[in-house]
Amino acid sequence: xxxxxxxxxxxxFGGVNALSEVSFDLEAGGIFGIxxxxxxxxxxxxxxxxxxxxVAGGKILFDGHETQDEPPHQIARNGIARxxxxxxxxxxxxxxxxxxxxxxxxxxxxxxxxxxRTPRLRDSERMGRAGALALxxxxxxxxxxxxxxxxxxxxxxxxxxxxxALIGRPRLLLLDEPTAGLSDVEADEIIxxxxxxxxxxxxxxLLIEHNLRIVMSISQRVIVLDHxxxxxxxxxxxxxxxxxxxxxxxxxxxxxx
Numbered sequence: 001x002x003x004x005x006x007x008x009x010x011x012x013f014g015g016v017n018a019l020s021e022v023s024f025d026l027e028a029g030g031i032f033g034i035x036x037x038x039x040x041x042x043x044x045x046x047x048x049x050x051x052x053x054x055v056a057g058g059k060i061l062f063d064g065h066e067t068q069d070e071p072p073h074q075i076a077r078n079g080i081a082r083x084x085x086x087x088x089x090x091x092x093x094x095x096x097x098x099x100x101x102x103x104x105x106x107x108x109x110x111x112x113x114x115x116x117r118t119p120r121l122r123d124s125e126r127m128g129r130a131g132a133l134a135l136x137x138x139x140x141x142x143x144x145x146x147x148x149x150x151x152x153x154x155x156x157x158x159x160x161x162x163x164x165a166l167i168g169r170p171r172l173l174l175l176d177e178p179t180a181g182l183s184d185v186e187a188d189e190i191i192x193x194x195x196x197x198x199x200x201x202x203x204x205x206l207l208i209e210h211n212l213r214i215v216m217s218i219s220q221r222v223i224v225l226d227h228x229x230x231x232x233x234x235x236x237x238x239x240x241x242x243x244x245x246x247x248x249x250x251x252x253x254x255x256x257x
Contacts, residue, residue: 091150102164
């Protein structure tokens with residue numbers, strides 16, 4: 001059984017079909033890419049999977065369980081985490097506080113634990129902080145742990161966003177253009193972190209990327225969208241030579257658009 005199954009998924013904005021009957025399956029433990037020109041429906045797809053967009057038709061199954069009608073916090077609790085193209089962080093909070101927010105929905109505590117400050121809550125907080133500090137150390141950001149995110153450079157804030165998604169050890173991590181706006185060195189560092197985490201925890205990665213060098217080098221399969229429809233799905237070597245892809249996407253990229 002696939003970890004994620006997208007079945008004839010459609011999303012509409014008014015009279016516009018942002019996604020039209022898109023279908024694909026993802027096996028657990030893999031690394032998958034989604035490409036396509038601007039407006040192809042890539043972010044809409046990730047928003048639908050994470051519960052941020054209402055589905056007009058079709059099904060989303062995670063580990064065999066339908067999730068298309070569940071709220072975002074329940075989907076996150078199920079084991080799906082995501083990042084955003086522009087890091088959606090709390091600028092007045094520190095780096096470590098932002099990262100710890102990523103595990104709140106999966107913390108093994110209850111409202112009673114929070115109200116009474118039980119030993120279980122304190123143990124959970126200590127373990128969470130240790131994990132957040134370890135992630136910051138892996139990123140070379142230990143010195144920024146107590147710095148407010150709004151004071152951090154853009155590339156550093158992107159790394160904090162990735163760490164926040166990873167702290168809950170998700171089974172599926174959705175990455176929305178994780179390298180956008182980064183230098184090649186920073187981009188390689190971000191992707192390296194994601195790959196290392198995936199190897200360590202068995203996390204499945206699904207990433208949107210305009211950086212073809214990255215997406216084609218790390219993805220086992222690449223799904224191509226154009227105008228809300230899937231036009232190709234296969235290994236990078238096959239996708240790059242598909243005439244529909246060359247016309248809709250790769251041709252546009254090679255001309256600098």
